[in-house]
Amino acid sequence: MRHWYDQAIIYQIYPKSFQDSNSDGIGDLNGIRKRIPYLKELGINAVWLNPIFVSPQVDNGYDVSNYFAIDPKMGTMEDMDNLIKEMHEAGIHVIMDFVLNHTSDQHPWFQDAVKNPESIYRDYYIFAGENNQRPNNWGSFFGGSVWENDPAGTGQFYFHLFDKRMPDLNWNNPEVRHAMTEIAKYWLEKGIDGLRLDAFIHIAKADLRQNFPVNCKDEEPVIAEPFFANLPQVQKWMRPFCEEIKQDYPDALLLGEAASANVNLAVDYTNKDNHLMDSVITFRYFTEDQSKIDPSFLSNYQPKPLDWVKFKQNQTIWQQTLSGISKPTLYWNNHDMARLATRIAKNDTQARSLAMLMYLQCGIPIIYYGEELGMRNLQFENVHDFQDDTVKEFVKSAEKAGVTSKEALLMASKTHKLPARGPMPWDNERNNGFTDKEPWIKGKKLDETNAADEITDDSSMFNFYKKLISLKKEQLFQDGNYYLWSTSDGSYVYERNLKDKKALIAVSLSQEPIEIEVGKEFSSERLSAGQYDLVAGKLRLEPYAGVVLEN
Numbered sequence: 001m002r003h004w005y006d007q008a009i010i011y012q013i014y015p016k017s018f019q020d021s022n023s024d025g026i027g028d029l030n031g032i033r034k035r036i037p038y039l040k041e042l043g044i045n046a047v048w049l050n051p052i053f054v055s056p057q058v059d060n061g062y063d064v065s066n067y068f069a070i071d072p073k074m075g076t077m078e079d080m081d082n083l084i085k086e087m088h089e090a091g092i093h094v095i096m097d098f099v100l101n102h103t104s105d106q107h108p109w110f111q112d113a114v115k116n117p118e119s120i121y122r123d124y125y126i127f128a129g130e131n132n133q134r135p136n137n138w139g140s141f142f143g144g145s146v147w148e149n150d151p152a153g154t155g156q157f158y159f160h161l162f163d164k165r166m167p168d169l170n171w172n173n174p175e176v177r178h179a180m181t182e183i184a185k186y187w188l189e190k191g192i193d194g195l196r197l198d199a200f201i202h203i204a205k206a207d208l209r210q211n212f213p214v215n216c217k218d219e220e221p222v223i224a225e226p227f228f229a230n231l232p233q234v235q236k237w238m239r240p241f242c243e244e245i246k247q248d249y250p251d252a253l254l255l256g257e258a259a260s261a262n263v264n265l266a267v268d269y270t271n272k273d274n275h276l277m278d279s280v281i282t283f284r285y286f287t288e289d290q291s292k293i294d295p296s297f298l299s300n301y302q303p304k305p306l307d308w309v310k311f312k313q314n315q316t317i318w319q320q321t322l323s324g325i326s327k328p329t330l331y332w333n334n335h336d337m338a339r340l341a342t343r344i345a346k347n348d349t350q351a352r353s354l355a356m357l358m359y360l361q362c363g364i365p366i367i368y369y370g371e372e373l374g375m376r377n378l379q380f381e382n383v384h385d386f387q388d389d390t391v392k393e394f395v396k397s398a399e400k401a402g403v404t405s406k407e408a409l410l411m412a413s414k415t416h417k418l419p420a421r422g423p424m425p426w427d428n429e430r431n432n433g434f435t436d437k438e439p440w441i442k443g444k445k446l447d448e449t450n451a452a453d454e455i456t457d458d459s460s461m462f463n464f465y466k467k468l469i470s471l472k473k474e475q476l477f478q479d480g481n482y483y484l485w486s487t488s489d490g491s492y493v494y495e496r497n498l499k500d501k502k503a504l505i506a507v508s509l510s511q512e513p514i515e516i517e518v519g520k521e522f523s524s525e526r527l528s529a530g531q532y533d534l535v536a537g538k539l540r541l542e543p544y545a546g547v548v549l550e551n
Contacts, residue, residue, distance in 0.1 A: 004045075004093060005194065005253040005278060006327070007478050009469055010366045011044040014335050015052055015074055016060065018369060018424050020435035027423075027434070029075035029083050035426075036090050038451060042372060042462070043469040046093040048196055048255075050335055052080070053099075056106050058165045060335075060421075061097075062198065063104035067183045084191045093193035095253060100180050101199040105165045114151045114158075124179075126159035126170045128208045135208045138228070139221030140164075143389060146221070146228075161202055161228060171203040171237050181241050185248060194253030195245075197238075197277065201258050204233035229260050235268060235276060243275045255329070256280040263321045270326035279364055281329045283336075285314050296401035301394045301412040306344055308509050309489055316484045319362055323482070328363040333371060339420045340368075341447070342377040346511070346544060352464050352529035353546030357492050357507045359472055360548065362482045370424050372465035373454055377419035378443025380409060385442050386418055419443055427452040467527055471548065476501050490514050491541070506539055507546035515540050522549035 019031025029052065039047065051061030052074045061071065070080050087094050103110060113121040128135040132155050134147040140161060147157035148164040159168045169176050184195055205228045212224035242254055256269055258280040269277050287310035293299045318328050332340040332354060345351035351374055359365040380386055383395050383405075391412050398408035413419045422443060426433030432450050454462035471477060480498035487493045490510030496503045504522045508514050508530075520537040530545025541547070 001250075003251050003253070003278075005364070007473065008046045008093070008253065008364050009044045009472060010046045010048050010095065010364060011039060011042070012048045012050070012334055012366055012368050014050050014369060014421050016050075016440055017421050017434075019426070020437070020439075023435065023437050024073070025435050025437040026073050026440045028073065029070070029079040033079075033083050033086055036086055036092070038455075039092060040090045041455070041466070043466055043473075044367065045091060046095055046193070046253075047087065048095040048366065049097060051097045051099060051198075056104055056165070058104065058163050062099050063102075063106075063163065063166045064099050065104040065106040065108075068186060081190065088191070093253075094191075095194040095196055095255065096187055096192050097198055098184060098187075098195040099198045100169070100184075101202045102160065102162060102166045102168045105167055110167055117152055117154055120175075123173050124170055124176050125167050126205070126208075127154075127156045128159070129155070129157045131155050136224075137211045137214065137219075137221055138224040141223065144221060159205070159208075161199075168205075169203070171233075177237055177241065181244055184241070184245055188245065188249045188252055193251070194255060196281075197254060197256045199259070200238060200256050201230045201234055201261060202228055203237060204228070204231040206231065225260060230258075230265055235274065238277075239275050242277060246275070254278050259283040263318050266318070266328070267321060267325050270322070272326075279326050279329055281331070281334075281366070282318070285311070285318070287311060287314060294401070294403075297397040297403060298394045300390060301408075301415045303343075303411055303414050308492075312484065312492060315361065319482050319484075323362070328361075329366055330358050330361055330363040331366040331368070332358055333368045333420065334366070335368070335421055336417050337420065338415050338417065339375060339377050340371060341374050342414050342420070348374060348461065349530040350544035352461065353507045353544055355465065355468055356505055356527060356529065356546050356548060359468060360477050360496065360503075360505050361494065362480070362496075365469075365472060367465070368420075370422075370449075372462050373425065373449040373451060374447060374461040375422070375425070375449055376447045377413055377416075378422040378441070379413045379446055380416075380419055380443050381406075382442075383409060386412060386416055388416065388418065391416060413443075425450040464527075464529065471527055476503055487516060488514065491516060493518075502551040504549045505546070506541065506549070508541040508544050511543045513540060513542050518549065521551050524550045526550055 016027045018027040019035050020027050021030035052070055053064045054066035054069045054071045055061045055063050070077050084094050109121040109124045112119045113125055134157055138146045140146045142163045146159050150156045160166055161168055212222045214222055254277045256277040261282055266280050269280050287307045288304035289307040293302055322328050341351050383392055395405055395408040399405055423434035423439045427450050431439055454460035476496055476498045480496035483495055485493040491508055491514055493506045506516055516539045518539045526548040528547040531542040532545050532547050533540040
């Protein structure tokens with residue numbers, strides 16, 4: 001059975017940064033509605049909205065305090081209903097971010113759990129320990145311990161993988177599993193077309209008594225990921241959730257965020273026989289080259305180039321292993337990482353070539369808002385703008401090593417996720433048409449891109465992406481086989497073929513011209529970036545150039 005998402009081309013919208021419609025400096029649902037014609041012009045057929053539920057915004061909406069209501073800063077439920085309706089009229093499907101591993105500490109369930117230790121909601125969360133002694137040495141992804149003192153003063157602690165104001169739900173409790181299923185079905189009944197299942201791989205935890213083995217002298221909490229990621233119970237608990245949704249909404253896309261899952265787990269999560277997800281998003285694509293790190297200070301925000309050999313290996317393994325199982329997701333950037341044009345691409349030509357490289361592979365493209373304009377990270381000039389204590393630690397570490405705070409902040413601006421969430425530039429007016437007030441996020445814009453100028457420029461990045469998306473919709477690039485050619489480290493060359501139709505995607509990764517023997521079979525250009533020559537079956541690519549050739 002074919003589904004709409006088999007040919008999905010997803011555009012990720014970070015609502016706070018897309019378009020402000022009510023002059024409060026924060027993007028909202030009516031702002032997105034205003035830009036539906038732009039999305040239709042680009043050619044995408046689905047949008048993924050980062051969280052829009054009621055939230056204290058400790059983690060930009062991933063701390064949900066009411067799953068059944070729209071955050072007032074985003075708009076109203078009527079606005080959401082209208083957005084779904086108008087998106088559908090434009091031929092665009094709507095995917096919502098669904099946070100199912102944790103809630104906000106302001107959620108009524110948690111509030112009741114700590115106000116009344118006998119509450120039925122106490123078991124909706126994970127409480128453990130006694131006499132003010134933490135159960136184990138596990139560390140939070142946001143720093144410190146996963147354990148925070150019970151506000152009720154019981155001497156116990158509650159578990160939080162992320163911020164301490166984001167307590168983890170207890171999926172071992174069948175009532176929690178039922179409640180989360182009902183929430184998901186509520187939104188599907190409203191007409192949305194899919195769910196991005198945030199952090200689902202973390203819903204199961206190992207025995208809470210088990211410390212992660214470390215040096216006996218080391219008393220600092222440790223990220224014990226094997227004890228709270230991809231455990232077998234994840235599949236056991238997610239299967240009824242997914243089956244019930246698919247039974248009632250067979251055409252709904254279930255897109256799982258499986259950040260640390262390897263390719264074999266991805267097979268488990270997306271194999272149709274397992275009745276789980278349709279596709280997953282992995283963070284395993286991008287292996288960084290660690291050889292240039294300065295060991296005299298913290299490495300977390302030091303810029304690191306991609307290891308292109310490892311990248312080839314990663315891509316090919318995922319492409320080949322998932323073949324016939326599910327379509328991998330294809331992306332260069334998202335709200336949790338620096339932008340393509342900042343992190344990887346050396347110039348405009350390479351940004352285009354890398355887009356061809358990624359999105360014409362087998363899989364579902366996910367294009368991060370503004371990527372189609374060549375948007376870069378903002379530059380933050382104050383450590384507080386990052387809203388992240390790890391950046392403060394990085395800057396202090398760099399200063400001790402003789403690096404100026406300005407240089408350290410520049411490094412962090414190039415690598416941190418928050419500067420990648422800058423306002424969408426629509427035109428040349430104040431704040432590039434995003435808002436007529438001060439934007440919610442501060443930072444210096446390092447590019448001159450804006451949608452109005454690019455739409456009217458045939459040679460622009462926008463119009464390149466428009467052609468690329470149109471090409472991706474062709475059957476060859478949707479259903480064709482894939483295999484990577486063996487070429488030098490300075491190039492990435494692969495073939496797509498379907499029956500008697502063939503295409504070759506050849507991209508230079510080098511700052512020097514390169515030559516590739518492609519034979520005389522591939523002679524017709526479909527799309528290109530930068531300069532190239534094709535003479536008698538020999539392809540010469542200028543630095544960072546790329547081309548799509550067909551037979």
